[in-house]
Amino acid sequence: MRVSFIVASDSVKIDGGVKVRLPKGFAQPQSLDSNAANYVAARVSNPKTQVVLTQISRVDPQVQWSAENNAWTVTAVVKNHVLYRGDTLQIIFGANPPAGEIKAPYSNCSDSIRVACDPSGNGVYNDIAPAPVLTVQTLAPYRLAAYLPSSIAAGTQTPLKLVALDELNNLAASFIGKVQISTTDAAAIFPSEIEFVASDSGRKNIAVIFQTPGIHTMNANALERTPRYLWQVQTNPAEIAAQPESLKIFWGDLHTHSGFSYDGYGRDAFFAAREIAALDFYSLTDHASFFLKGNSGLLPREWEATKREVVRFNQPGKFVTIPAYEFSAMPPSGHHNIYFNAADEVVPQLPLLRDEDYEQIQNVWQIQDNVLPPGVEMITAPHHTGILWNGIEGLGSLVSFGRGFGDAKLRPLIEIFSSHGLSEAYAPEHPLSYKNLSPESGKGSSRGPHYAQNAWAAKETLGVIASSDDHGARPGQHYNGLAAVYAKELSRSAIFEALKQRHTYATTGQRMLVHFDIEGALMGAQLLKEPPYRPQLNVRVVGTDDLEFVEVLKWDQRRGQWQGAHPRFEVIHRREGEGPQLATHYVDSSYSGTAIYYVRAKQKNDVFVPRQKRNREVWAWTSPIWVNDAQSLDTAETNVLPRRLALKRSFPNPFQESTILRYYLPHSGAVEANLYNALGQLVQPLLRDFQNEGWHNLRITGFDLAQGIYFIHLKAAGEVATQKLVLIKQR
Incomplete structure (x- = not known):
C-alpha cells in the first residue's frame, strides 16, 4: 500500500x-x-x-x-x-x-x-x-452461516437467516448462487431451494413454519461451492413448542468496541450485530475513557452518535439495542460495563459517566439516582475480573468481590467468558485461561480472589453472561462469547429484566440450548428452604455438536473447603455425553441449609478461530441457583434480606424535587403504591405492576404537588407498608 x-x-x-x-x-x-x-x-x-x-x-x-x-x-x-x-x-x-x-x-x-x-x-x-x-475490502466468499431463533411456537412463521461470510467472518456481499434447504421437521413449510442474487448483498431471510414440537435444526447447502464443510451448514438447535412459551431464549453480545474506543477500530457495529451475526439484542460498549487518560475514550459527540444508533436500530420483536459503555477503572473496581434501560425517547438524555471523573464503579452506584433521568434503570457487570495484562501480579484491572465491593441490585451479573479468557475460577492452565486463549499476548491470571467462584463464595448473587469484548466492530463471532437470556419477549425492558433477575447463561459463542432449574425455579433464582429439604435439580443441554459432558457444581457456604484464597466448588453430578442432547436429574441429599448450584457443559469438538488460526473449546455455564435457610439470607449488598415486605426510609426526605422509595418484595407478585395527603385523600396512584422478588426503587416527583406532608401506602405480598414524606418547595 x-x-x-x-x-x-x-x-x-x-x-x-x-x-x-x-x-x-x-x-x-x-x-x-x-x-x-x-x-x-x-x-x-x-x-x-x-x-x-x-x-x-x-x-x-x-x-x-x-x-x-x-x-x-x-x-x-x-x-x-x-x-x-x-x-x-x-x-x-x-x-x-x-x-x-x-x-x-x-x-x-x-x-x-x-x-x-x-x-x-x-x-x-x-x-x-x-x-x-x-x-479495507472483504475477501472472497468463503462459507455460509445459518441461524434460527432458539424458541419457536409451532405453526408460526419464523425467519431462517442465511449469511455469506469471507474467511475472516466479514459479510461477503458478492455471494450469488443457489442454496438447498432441509430440516429435521418433516412437516415444516419452507422453500426447498432459494437463490442469492446481487441485490441480496450476501444475506437472506427465509420464512419457515415448523409444525412438529421438539428440537429441530435446518441445513443449508450452497450448490457448486467447495469445500462442502464450509458451504453445507447446520443451524443452531431450536426448540419448537406446541404453545408459545412464557419465557423464550434470546441471544446477544453485550460487550464490543468500535473505532470510538481508544483501542478499537471499525464502524457499523449495530448493522453487523443484526445483519451479520443475527443477534436478538446488542450493546456497543466503547470505553467511556481509558485508564484515567483524559479524552482517550468516548467523546461527547461520539456518545451522542452511539445513542442515535441505539434508537435507530431498536426494533422490539426483531432486534433490541441496550445503551451502554465501558467504565475502565483501576482496582479494586476493575472494568465494568454500564447498561441502561430507558425508553427510546429518553435515550438521548443518558449521561456519560467517565472513570476519570468517578474513578471507581462503587462511586457511580452511589450517585446514579442523582444523575439518571426519571424512570431510567442502570446495572453493571464486571469482566476479565482476574486478568494480569503482562502476566505480572499487580499489573491488571482486578475486580474485588464481597461486602463493601458489591451491590446485589446494581451488579447482578459477571461476564464469565470473553475473547480475553475465562473468569470462572483461578485456573491458569485451563485451555480457556487468559494465558492459553492468546499465548502471544503475555496475559496471565491473578492468584487473588477475583473470579466468579470467589464472588459467589463471598455471597455476591451474580448471574453469568459471556460476550465477545471484540474491538473491531464485529459482534457475535461464533468463538468469542455470547449471552443467552430467558425473557418473556424481545424488548429492551424484558431483556433488561431478565438480566436483572439473572435468568441468563453464557457460552463461548455457540448457540447451545441450556435449561437448569430446581423444582421449577429457573437459573438465577434464590430459594428459601429449611433442612432436611433435598433440592431436585433438573438439567437439559442441547449442543450445536456432540456433548463431551455436563456437570453440576456446588458450593456449601458452611462446609465448603478452601484452597488458599479460592473456594473449592464440588462437582456433585456429572454425565458423559452421548450425542448432542442430554437431560439429567439429581437430588442433593447433602443440603445443609446454604448452597449454590450451577451447571457447565462442554462439547467434544472445537471451533476454528480465523484470527489466530487455531481451534478453541466450546463451553456453556449457567447462572447459579441459591438455596438458603433463614439464617443464611445474607447478601454482600448490605445486610440480611427481609422475609416480608420491607420499606426503607426514602431519600432524600424531606425533598424538594424528587425522592427515591426503596422497598423489598419477599416474592414475585402484584404491587400497588398510592400517595395520600395528610387528610387521607388519594392524591395520585404511583404504581400498579407485577414485579419480581427483590429490592426495587420508586422515584416520586413533587413538581405537581403542593408543599406539605404526604403518605405512601405500598401494598404487596398480602401486606401494607406506610411512610411519611415531607415536600418542601423552593421559594
Whole structure:
C-alpha cells in the first residue's frame, strides 16, 4: 500500500517532511527488518534527495491528531536535497512483500488516512485536506452461516437467516448462487431451494413454519461451492413448542468496541450485530475513557452518535439495542460495563459517566439516582475480573468481590467468558485461561480472589453472561462469547429484566440450548428452604455438536473447603455425553441449609478461530441457583434480606424535587403504591405492576404537588407498608 505525496508548493526543504497516519486497526509498522511483517519504507522520485523515516509512534506532538492506542503515525523527513514542485514522496506500507506485508484490520471498513506536511523544515506540520479514504475490502466468499431463533411456537412463521461470510467472518456481499434447504421437521413449510442474487448483498431471510414440537435444526447447502464443510451448514438447535412459551431464549453480545474506543477500530457495529451475526439484542460498549487518560475514550459527540444508533436500530420483536459503555477503572473496581434501560425517547438524555471523573464503579452506584433521568434503570457487570495484562501480579484491572465491593441490585451479573479468557475460577492452565486463549499476548491470571467462584463464595448473587469484548466492530463471532437470556419477549425492558433477575447463561459463542432449574425455579433464582429439604435439580443441554459432558457444581457456604484464597466448588453430578442432547436429574441429599448450584457443559469438538488460526473449546455455564435457610439470607449488598415486605426510609426526605422509595418484595407478585395527603385523600396512584422478588426503587416527583406532608401506602405480598414524606418547595 503506497501513500504518495506530490509536491504542489515551490519545494519541501531539507528537514521538512510528511507524516502519514493509517486508520485504526493496522498493525504497528516497523522499518528495521525488510523480511519481517509490517515493514514500511519511504522513497522519493528525485534521485538527488534522500528521505529518512525518523519516527513511528502512536502519539505525535507535532500534529493535533487525537491519541489512539492502535493508530500509527509514520514520519518521513527530507535530507541533503530539497524536493521541487512535481516531485513525489512515497511511504510504502507492506514494502518487500510477501515477507514485509502489512497486517490490516480484520473488519472490512472505510476510514480516513491522515496526512500532514512541513514544507519549510521548521517542525510545523499542517493537515492536508481532504483526507484520502482507505477501504479495507472483504475477501472472497468463503462459507455460509445459518441461524434460527432458539424458541419457536409451532405453526408460526419464523425467519431462517442465511449469511455469506469471507474467511475472516466479514459479510461477503458478492455471494450469488443457489442454496438447498432441509430440516429435521418433516412437516415444516419452507422453500426447498432459494437463490442469492446481487441485490441480496450476501444475506437472506427465509420464512419457515415448523409444525412438529421438539428440537429441530435446518441445513443449508450452497450448490457448486467447495469445500462442502464450509458451504453445507447446520443451524443452531431450536426448540419448537406446541404453545408459545412464557419465557423464550434470546441471544446477544453485550460487550464490543468500535473505532470510538481508544483501542478499537471499525464502524457499523449495530448493522453487523443484526445483519451479520443475527443477534436478538446488542450493546456497543466503547470505553467511556481509558485508564484515567483524559479524552482517550468516548467523546461527547461520539456518545451522542452511539445513542442515535441505539434508537435507530431498536426494533422490539426483531432486534433490541441496550445503551451502554465501558467504565475502565483501576482496582479494586476493575472494568465494568454500564447498561441502561430507558425508553427510546429518553435515550438521548443518558449521561456519560467517565472513570476519570468517578474513578471507581462503587462511586457511580452511589450517585446514579442523582444523575439518571426519571424512570431510567442502570446495572453493571464486571469482566476479565482476574486478568494480569503482562502476566505480572499487580499489573491488571482486578475486580474485588464481597461486602463493601458489591451491590446485589446494581451488579447482578459477571461476564464469565470473553475473547480475553475465562473468569470462572483461578485456573491458569485451563485451555480457556487468559494465558492459553492468546499465548502471544503475555496475559496471565491473578492468584487473588477475583473470579466468579470467589464472588459467589463471598455471597455476591451474580448471574453469568459471556460476550465477545471484540474491538473491531464485529459482534457475535461464533468463538468469542455470547449471552443467552430467558425473557418473556424481545424488548429492551424484558431483556433488561431478565438480566436483572439473572435468568441468563453464557457460552463461548455457540448457540447451545441450556435449561437448569430446581423444582421449577429457573437459573438465577434464590430459594428459601429449611433442612432436611433435598433440592431436585433438573438439567437439559442441547449442543450445536456432540456433548463431551455436563456437570453440576456446588458450593456449601458452611462446609465448603478452601484452597488458599479460592473456594473449592464440588462437582456433585456429572454425565458423559452421548450425542448432542442430554437431560439429567439429581437430588442433593447433602443440603445443609446454604448452597449454590450451577451447571457447565462442554462439547467434544472445537471451533476454528480465523484470527489466530487455531481451534478453541466450546463451553456453556449457567447462572447459579441459591438455596438458603433463614439464617443464611445474607447478601454482600448490605445486610440480611427481609422475609416480608420491607420499606426503607426514602431519600432524600424531606425533598424538594424528587425522592427515591426503596422497598423489598419477599416474592414475585402484584404491587400497588398510592400517595395520600395528610387528610387521607388519594392524591395520585404511583404504581400498579407485577414485579419480581427483590429490592426495587420508586422515584416520586413533587413538581405537581403542593408543599406539605404526604403518605405512601405500598401494598404487596398480602401486606401494607406506610411512610411519611415531607415536600418542601423552593421559594
